[in-house]
Amino acid sequence: MNISYMFLRKNKLVFINSLTFLACSMFFLSCNQNQPASATTIAPIQNQQTKPTSATTITSIQNQQVKPAEIKINTKKESVETDAINNTIIPNYAKNTIAGILIDAWQCIEGQEILVQDLTTSYADNIKCSVSIVFNSDKLVVQTTGIPNHDLESGFGCCASEQNREWSLPLNPLAVESNNYSMAPKRGPVAVAVNGAAIYGPEEGPGGDAVALHYGKFIEDRQPIQLGICGGHSGPGGEYHYHYDANCIHWHPDTSAGESANDYSIDKLDSKNHSPVIGFAFDGYPIYGFFGFDTYGNVREMTSSYRLNDGANGYNGSDDYTYEKGLGDLDQCNGHFGATPDFPNGIYHYHSTIKSGSGDMGFPYFVYCYYGIPDESNYSEGQGMGPAGGLPSSNRPPPRPPRRR
Numbered sequence: 001m002n003i004s005y006m007f008l009r010k011n012k013l014v015f016i017n018s019l020t021f022l023a024c025s026m027f028f029l030s031c032n033q034n035q036p037a038s039a040t041t042i043a044p045i046q047n048q049q050t051k052p053t054s055a056t057t058i059t060s061i062q063n064q065q066v067k068p069a070e071i072k073i074n075t076k077k078e079s080v081e082t083d084a085i086n087n088t089i090i091p092n093y094a095k096n097t098i099a100g101i102l103i104d105a106w107q108c109i110e111g112q113e114i115l116v117q118d119l120t121t122s123y124a125d126n127i128k129c130s131v132s133i134v135f136n137s138d139k140l141v142v143q144t145t146g147i148p149n150h151d152l153e154s155g156f157g158c159c160a161s162e163q164n165r166e167w168s169l170p171l172n173p174l175a176v177e178s179n180n181y182s183m184a185p186k187r188g189p190v191a192v193a194v195n196g197a198a199i200y201g202p203e204e205g206p207g208g209d210a211v212a213l214h215y216g217k218f219i220e221d222r223q224p225i226q227l228g229i230c231g232g233h234s235g236p237g238g239e240y241h242y243h244y245d246a247n248c249i250h251w252h253p254d255t256s257a258g259e260s261a262n263d264y265s266i267d268k269l270d271s272k273n274h275s276p277v278i279g280f281a282f283d284g285y286p287i288y289g290f291f292g293f294d295t296y297g298n299v300r301e302m303t304s305s306y307r308l309n310d311g312a313n314g315y316n317g318s319d320d321y322t323y324e325k326g327l328g329d330l331d332q333c334n335g336h337f338g339a340t341p342d343f344p345n346g347i348y349h350y351h352s353t354i355k356s357g358s359g360d361m362g363f364p365y366f367v368y369c370y371y372g373i374p375d376e377s378n379y380s381e382g383q384g385m386g387p388a389g390g391l392p393s394s395n396r397p398p399p400r401p402p403r404r405r
């Protein structure tokens with residue numbers, strides 16, 4: 001019943017769109033010259049068509065057995081509304097939500113925007129990180145330029161440019177049964193970092209594991225890919241995004257000692273304490289950095305539970321890995337339920353991983369599936385980014401020579 005309706009609705013949309021297109025072709029001149037309003041009429045239809053996932057969201061919510069979130073929210077941070085976030089008043093109903101409790105995690109908020117240098121270019125880029133936050137009835141809406149709060153390297157996708165991104169995160173994540181987890185996109189955005197930059201899935205345009213490639217595990221003969229500082233680079237449309245790490249969001253070079261963003265490395269991170277929040281998955285659950293609490297409450301680097309298949313090297317992306325329960329600390333989605341400094345009573349959360357329990361690559365690096373129901377409006381479709389995997393290689397900007405350090 002639901003599915004038929006969905007198809008019907010889809011066909012209807014396609015039909016309406018074709019009709020509009022036909023009308024526009026026939027009356028092209030009058031449309032453009034005398035009726036500028038027709039452009040506005042077309043736009044919403046196009047937007048609707050580019051969001052086929054919304055119907056899927058409804059279907060999956062109806063079909064899935066939603067269990068209440070297993071979260072005991074700690075209310076000790078009640079002082080949070082006395083506002084780290086300028087001009088953001090947390091409504092009462094949102095104060096004890098995950099987004100409300102973690103409101104201080106956001107960087108680049110008003111008054112804290114940072115001008116950032118793209119180290120791939122030799123000129124002053126004048127690109128700025130900026131994040132603004134609005135609560136609506138059940139979502140946290142994040143508007144951002146997509147520029148991180150640290151200097152970056154665009155790499156071959158040069159160059160990072162300010163985006164006009166809007167991310168929507170559920171205030172109260174709804175956990176689903178494990179057999180109903182929805183897969184995160186393997187390519188394109190899967191989460192948003194607390195500085196407003198995008199977090200992408202593990203695969204790059206040609207389908208290889210971008211991180212395994214970066215670590216020289218295989219030769220990419222389809223399209224040159226290069227990751228920069230902190231596991232990020234720029235893609236089609238100039239959108240900066242992370243494929244792994246992202247922990248430098250909370251690492252700041254000691255400029256008085258002559259340090260710069262180039263000096264960032266994973267071994268400079270604080271491994272003695274639990275990592276702070278580095279982002280939010282599209283289901284609303286937080287993503288913490290590398291270091292978390294093990295089952296004994298000791299801090300150590302969290303490991304993923306995917307094993308590289310025999311003879312594989314990441315060339316085939318996700319197809320080269322198999323989930324093995326218990327191999328590392330985390331589950332198939334790359335998260336676990338447990339205490340964090342923000343939620344001493346426990347919460348489901350993801351971790352950024354660079355190592356697997358097998359000792360190999362920490363695939364999937366951030367989020368592989370969603371423990372809760374994701375807001376699919378965040379996926380690439382409809383945001384002018386082309387398909388989730390980025391544009392075909394022929395449409396990508398030409399590669400630039402790597403910057404020498």
Ligand SMILES: [Zn+2]
Nearest residue numbers: 200204235241
């Ligand atoms: Zn990428």
Ligand SMILES: [Zn+2]
Nearest residue numbers: 292293338351
């Ligand atoms: Zn953890």
